[in-house]
Amino acid sequence: MSKYWNKLINGIEPYVAGEQPKPGQKVIKLNTNENPYPPSPKVGEALKRFDLSDLRLYPDTNSTDVIRAAAKFDGVSEENIFCGNGSDEVLAIAFQTFFEKKALTGLPVLMPDYSYSFYPVFSEFYDIRRKTIALREDFRLDPDDYIGVPNCGIVFANPNAPTSRAIAVADCAKIAAANPDSVVIVDEAYVAFEEEYESAVSLINEYKNVCVIRTLSKAFSLAGIRLGYAVGSAELIEGLKRARDSFNSYPVDRLAQKVAEAALLDKDYYDETRAKIIATRKVFAKEIAELGFTMPPSSANFVYAKPPVQISAGTLYQNLRNKGILVRYFNKPVLCDYLRITIGTDEEMAQLTDAIRQEVLNAENS
Amino acid sequence: MSKYWNKLINGIEPYVAGEQPKPGQKVIKLNTNENPYPPSPKVGEALKRFDLSDLRLYPDTNSTDVIRAAAKFDGVSEENIFCGNGSDEVLAIAFQTFFEKKALTGLPVLMPDYSYSFYPVFSEFYDIRRKTIALREDFRLDPDDYIGVPNCGIVFANPNAPTSRAIAVADCAKIAAANPDSVVIVDEAYVAFEEEYESAVSLINEYKNVCVIRTLSKAFSLAGIRLGYAVGSAELIEGLKRARDSFNSYPVDRLAQKVAEAALLDKDYYDETRAKIIATRKVFAKEIAELGFTMPPSSANFVYAKPPVQISAGTLYQNLRNKGILVRYFNKPVLCDYLRITIGTDEEMAQLTDAIRQEVLNAENS
Numbered sequence: 001m002s003k004y005w006n007k008l009i010n011g012i013e014p015y016v017a018g019e020q021p022k023p024g025q026k027v028i029k030l031n032t033n034e035n036p037y038p039p040s041p042k043v044g045e046a047l048k049r050f051d052l053s054d055l056r057l058y059p060d061t062n063s064t065d066v067i068r069a070a071a072k073f074d075g076v077s078e079e080n081i082f083c084g085n086g087s088d089e090v091l092a093i094a095f096q097t098f099f100e101k102k103a104l105t106g107l108p109v110l111m112p113d114y115s116y117s118f119y120p121v122f123s124e125f126y127d128i129r130r131k132t133i134a135l136r137e138d139f140r141l142d143p144d145d146y147i148g149v150p151n152c153g154i155v156f157a158n159p160n161a162p163t164s165r166a167i168a169v170a171d172c173a174k175i176a177a178a179n180p181d182s183v184v185i186v187d188e189a190y191v192a193f194e195e196e197y198e199s200a201v202s203l204i205n206e207y208k209n210v211c212v213i214r215t216l217s218k219a220f221s222l223a224g225i226r227l228g229y230a231v232g233s234a235e236l237i238e239g240l241k242r243a244r245d246s247f248n249s250y251p252v253d254r255l256a257q258k259v260a261e262a263a264l265l266d267k268d269y270y271d272e273t274r275a276k277i278i279a280t281r282k283v284f285a286k287e288i289a290e291l292g293f294t295m296p297p298s299s300a301n302f303v304y305a306k307p308p309v310q311i312s313a314g315t316l317y318q319n320l321r322n323k324g325i326l327v328r329y330f331n332k333p334v335l336c337d338y339l340r341i342t343i344g345t346d347e348e349m350a351q352l353t354d355a356i357r358q359e360v361l362n363a364e365n366s
Numbered sequence: 367m368s369k370y371w372n373k374l375i376n377g378i379e380p381y382v383a384g385e386q387p388k389p390g391q392k393v394i395k396l397n398t399n400e401n402p403y404p405p406s407p408k409v410g411e412a413l414k415r416f417d418l419s420d421l422r423l424y425p426d427t428n429s430t431d432v433i434r435a436a437a438k439f440d441g442v443s444e445e446n447i448f449c450g451n452g453s454d455e456v457l458a459i460a461f462q463t464f465f466e467k468k469a470l471t472g473l474p475v476l477m478p479d480y481s482y483s484f485y486p487v488f489s490e491f492y493d494i495r496r497k498t499i500a501l502r503e504d505f506r507l508d509p510d511d512y513i514g515v516p517n518c519g520i521v522f523a524n525p526n527a528p529t530s531r532a533i534a535v536a537d538c539a540k541i542a543a544a545n546p547d548s549v550v551i552v553d554e555a556y557v558a559f560e561e562e563y564e565s566a567v568s569l570i571n572e573y574k575n576v577c578v579i580r581t582l583s584k585a586f587s588l589a590g591i592r593l594g595y596a597v598g599s600a601e602l603i604e605g606l607k608r609a610r611d612s613f614n615s616y617p618v619d620r621l622a623q624k625v626a627e628a629a630l631l632d633k634d635y636y637d638e639t640r641a642k643i644i645a646t647r648k649v650f651a652k653e654i655a656e657l658g659f660t661m662p663p664s665s666a667n668f669v670y671a672k673p674p675v676q677i678s679a680g681t682l683y684q685n686l687r688n689k690g691i692l693v694r695y696f697n698k699p700v701l702c703d704y705l706r707i708t709i710g711t712d713e714e715m716a717q718l719t720d721a722i723r724q725e726v727l728n729a730e731n732s
């Protein structure tokens with residue numbers, strides 16, 4: 001509390017990001033869904049060609065070169081893309097642009113009860129009423145639950161986090177069609193890790209109210225560069241630009257633009273990386289299932305897994321941490337029964353599986 | 367207008383940044399107060415040492431290495447610094463943290479009537495009442511005008527933009543002392559170009575309500591990297607972090623952190639660059655004064671100059687533009703009598719002076 005902070009800042013509960021190891025600390029880091037592989041080698045080549053004296057000049061406000069590469073990648077027009085400083089910023093700006101303040105509407109934004117924990121924080125921060133809608137018992141998002149519920153907007157992650165389950169694009173379309181006056185934000189941070197890749201980007205021409213959020217943090221191995229983008233009708237994109245230009249006209253720096261463009265243009269490398277992660281996930285999921293873990297089918301670069309009765313998620317999290325393996329544990333009702341485990345390299349997952357096996361055995365014998 | 371945008375976005379008038387030339391377009395660009403010199407050579411060395419595979423990992427949320435370098439540069443503690451994605455973002459977050467919404471207070475934020483045109487935009491965007499306080503006729507900010515005026519906060523640029531005039535740090539202290547319950551934001555984007563360098567950073571221990579905003583865009587030649595920071599009491603910095611973590615936990619990417627750290631540690635290069643720009647400004651100001659221009663004394667890397675009666679600022683702006691020289695023209699009452707001209711290299715300013723001389727002569731003869 002401080003008399004210098006306003007009411008909002010005094011009252012808010014900020015988002016808590018996953019733990020970052022200290023520099024030099026040796027850990028197997030499987031807690032923030034980063035990609036275990038380096039970014040495309042084209043990134044290094046692009047940086048080598050970069051003339052550092054250009055850093056004296058402001059960057060292109062629209063990140064035009066990145067937009068061109070993203071439009072090609074997603075098969076849409078350049079007018080359908082908006083770039084920001086990470087998908088968190090793009091999401092925040094989308095909340096601020098498309099959803100209405102409590103003071104001006106009785107209508108809430110709808111979101112699943114377990115989803116990216118930044119969504120409730122954004123709705124607090126921008127003073128937007130929210131209504132959470134329970135996932136089904138198997139962590140499935142049922143599109144019918146989003147039909148006939150008055151709202152000022154809808155947001156969900158697909159695949160969802162931390163639950164890892166995806167719904168079909170046809171189901172996203174169903175939600176968009178049933179809510180023609182609301183913007184439906186589909187956060188596709190993890191979409192690249194679906195085996196049968198399917199994106200709601202295919203809906204944007206038919207549904208002017210669908211806003212898809214993408215990031216280069218996961219599938220492109222560029223969490224360190226902070227590049228997210230929105231894909232939607234020109235009308236939605238124009239709204240996002242208006243918000244950006246009321247806040248920070250130059251959100252993406254020159255180096256980040258170069259890096260992002262190079263990565264987006266290297267689709268072969270992207271395909272290769274996602275295939276490796278999907279393959280590793282299959283092996284890992286099978287092995288921990290054999291150890292008694294249960295989990296929904298994962299379409300993401302993580303699994304959401306409940307340990308066998310012998311050991312609680314909280315204890316396992318702590319014991320793994322003591323062994324230098326970081327996974328994500330949410331100390332909240334329901335979520336506290338599960339661990340969210342990022343898919344690393346085959347080697348990292350083998351070490352983790354060994355450590356888990358040992359922990360389960362120890363728990364059995366104690 | 368769009369039914370998908372909320373009321374705020376439908377009603378807002380976004381900030382309009384200075385014109386950016388198209389790639390490959392040959393112009394002398396003196397319209398956005400960029401530095402004509404490249405950044406420190408240490409920046410290139412730091413990038414060479416950077417391991418690109420680290421880009422797969424999220425950056426340090428606090429930009430600790432940058433903070434360490436900035437703390438050394440400014441002679442303060444690390445707990446007194448907050449880093450963001452350009453000083454525009456830091457300013458926006460400061461508005462959102464320290465000033466109160468209209469709906470919750472009758473009190474306005476005070477700002478000079480001519481100042482950085484993003485301030486009124488921020489106050490609209492965050493729904494904060496504002497009261498503009500006229501500068502004196504010679505564009506001087508009089509601290510007495512900020513005493514005894516009820517407010518929820520105060521913001522001004524020092525040196526001010528676009529007017530280029532500075533006030534003494536003792537005057538900033540006077541404003542802070544007279545408003546102990548309000549945060550006083552002193553935006554020092556241009557402070558490096560004062561001949562007798564003096565920063566309000568020296569006030570932060572005595573005045574817990576002073577928040578100084580710095581940027582690497584101007585004096586460090588890094589507009590392309592987007593690094594701004596706030597300096598203030600630990601209490602103020604903590605508030606800014608709460609807002610950041612409700613919006614975007616990783617505002618500064620890994621490459622930007624490396625670049626910023628290297629630049630901040632090269633104080634010799636910084637001193638050399640600012641001395642060159644101050645020297646060029648003196649020559650240029652003298653030469654256009656001889657052509658009949660009038661201007662307040664500049665403490666910035668630009669001058670705010672009124673052309674002689676023969677030619678209007680609007681006409682001169684347009685004619686220079688046709689010759690491939692961009693300066694900034696604000697088509698608004700009072701401001702429309704002036705041009706804001708960035709100080710470039712000696713060569714660029716000589717070309718500009720020649721072009722201006724020609725325009726004034728042509729106007730006299732027509």
